[in-house]
Amino acid sequence: MTTRVGVVTFPGSLDDRDAQRAIRLVGAEPVALWHRDKDLHQVDAVVLPGGFSYGDYLRAGAISRFSPVMATIIEQAKLGMPVLGICNGFQVLTESHLLPGAMLRNNHLHFICRDQKLRVENASTAWTTDYQVGQEISVPLKNMDGRYTADARTIDELESEGRVVFRYLAGGPNEVANPNGSINDIAGITNAAGNVVGLMPHPEHAVEPLIGTGKTDGLGFFTSVLKQLVSS
């Protein structure tokens, strides 16, 4: 049976089609999920895509968190269903408290859009088993509210439990590694169980050599979850 991976479309989602395409490229079946629908249509995993859900009014991800589809996703995520939140999806995951901490406006107040180098710090989550710890990948980054923050106790917990999954790296000698003032250069984190992962940069934009970074460094997210689901 084909593995079904749902991609939620909220009003204002932008990268839902790219996420669906990435899922299709690795041989899984993308399933479009609508924000007002409580039903997940028997998907095995869910991607919350990038964009500006509900216009980012109030706070990025704050209104989507209360959409009907999120009620079911929160329930299923707590039961172990793999969930990946990319950019706005990461913001939705922190607002949902599926991941700790919160997202703030970039420290320099600019929207940032560039190829971003990352170091893989945890290769045992549902979405990262096809990477290796220490591996450096490059995927696009584009956001306004990407400054990850949490209180000192939460950061200690994330660091000591190896739950920082990706850290920002400089792409060259003239580039600052950290694009937004994120604490400890954190680009992505996971929950304690390892099934929920959130990151600001966009792996779904780096899955074909002709577009994005010209690399396919982002494919590993989708091949990882596929393997995990097939073997479980």
Next chain:
Amino acid sequence: MARVVVDVMLKPEILDPQGQAVQRALPRLGFAGIADVRQGKRFELELEGPVDDAALARIREAAETFLANTVIEDFTVRVEETS
């Protein structure tokens, strides 16, 4: 009709670059002597019914779960009498 005001501010320990940008602009515009600026949000909620303890408790709940993200923000709730 009664109005309830919810003020939401970033917690003091959280860097507020928007407030800093405003603070840097003030002296350029001739407004000297302002040591710090922090920028927040104000919500004005017009109630249909009376502002009783139950109504205020509901608003506090709304502020805590939705209007403010208490990981990064503090909030206050107060009643403002309107004519």
